[in-house]
Amino acid sequence: MRELDEIETWGVVGAGTIGHGIAQAAATSGYDVVLRDVEEELVEEGLQGIESSLSRFEEKDELTSEEATAARERVTGTTDLADLADCDFVVEAIVENMEIKQDVFAELDETVEEDVVLATNTSTLSITAIASATDRAEQVVGLHFMNPVPLMEGVEVVVGERTSDAVAQLAHDLAEDVGKTTWESDDKPGFVTNRVLMPWIAEGIRAFDEGVATKADMDRGMKLGTNVPMGPLELADHIGLDICLDAMQTLHEELGDRYKPPYLLKRKVEAGDLGKKSGRGFYEYEE
Numbered sequence: 001m002r003e004l005d006e007i008e009t010w011g012v013v014g015a016g017t018i019g020h021g022i023a024q025a026a027a028t029s030g031y032d033v034v035l036r037d038v039e040e041e042l043v044e045e046g047l048q049g050i051e052s053s054l055s056r057f058e059e060k061d062e063l064t065s066e067e068a069t070a071a072r073e074r075v076t077g078t079t080d081l082a083d084l085a086d087c088d089f090v091v092e093a094i095v096e097n098m099e100i101k102q103d104v105f106a107e108l109d110e111t112v113e114e115d116v117v118l119a120t121n122t123s124t125l126s127i128t129a130i131a132s133a134t135d136r137a138e139q140v141v142g143l144h145f146m147n148p149v150p151l152m153e154g155v156e157v158v159v160g161e162r163t164s165d166a167v168a169q170l171a172h173d174l175a176e177d178v179g180k181t182t183w184e185s186d187d188k189p190g191f192v193t194n195r196v197l198m199p200w201i202a203e204g205i206r207a208f209d210e211g212v213a214t215k216a217d218m219d220r221g222m223k224l225g226t227n228v229p230m231g232p233l234e235l236a237d238h239i240g241l242d243i244c245l246d247a248m249q250t251l252h253e254e255l256g257d258r259y260k261p262p263y264l265l266k267r268k269v270e271a272g273d274l275g276k277k278s279g280r281g282f283y284e285y286e287e
Ligand SMILES: NC(=O)c1ccc[n+]([C@@H]2O[C@H](COP(=O)([O-])OP(=O)(O)OC[C@H]3O[C@@H](n4cnc5c(N)ncnc54)[C@H](O)[C@@H]3O)[C@@H](O)[C@H]2O)c1
Pocket: 013, 014, 015, 016, 017, 018, 019, 036, 037, 038, 039, 042, 092, 093, 094, 095, 096, 097, 100, 104, 121, 122, 123, 124, 144, 145, 146, 147, 238, 239, 240, 243
């Protein structure tokens, strides 16, 4: 496995919302980046996205113009996967579709050196199934950046059935090296974040559709009432409704009916563990 201190160049496959964000985060942290999409126009849009975001960081004095220029110069766009041949680490951020991701991983497996780690940014799909398209399953890991990547601190490391401990650790180290903070999830549908977030968004959409409140009041209610930065409809728009639908379809296929109250919740209430007010819920609280 190529170690952290041997990694100079990242390959990023997919120049959309997440891909160009990852390219920017890596370039701002000093890595060279080869950013690949399927059409010239999409590569250009990705590079343009990086340009606009770097300019905003400059305007806010969060990057000097030298730092922004250096970051811009570190990213090279391409439509040819073969241009990733010399990359030391590759992260994929293409459409949320198992067959297409497996095709890309099989192609990457043939393209990059055999000690290079391949990461996927999938929101819900099995890392293990994606890895099975390669001959290096122990070197495939989930590295789930959040949207918008340059601003969001969190990155979820997802450990597949065959992912080695060293590769999982490398994923944590790389994310931290580009200024992020990580947590780890097993390779179960939706991992930590989308397993919990997607039903929340789905319920917000259903509640709106059933006339519970206006769009604005659904979002305002959840923001002011539960202290989240965005309500469900706003957040769905921010993530991309297609991305949400793909994620929900995967969760539905894999997990089925998730709307019954969890047994654990019933048991805790029966035990009198009601949360903060009783001093104990899922956590313990000082009286
Ligand atoms: N949007 C979000 O909020 C979000 C958050 C976290 C993770 N993700 C995940 O990240 C991935 C990408 O999502 P996105 O929102 O950036 O999607 P997007 O639609 O904005 O971008 C996907 C890009 O991949 C390109 N692409 C498709 N096939 C390709 C191939 N074979 N080679 C290279 N590029 C290819 C498309 O042309 C497109 O530009 C998905 O797996 C998604 O689930 C998305």
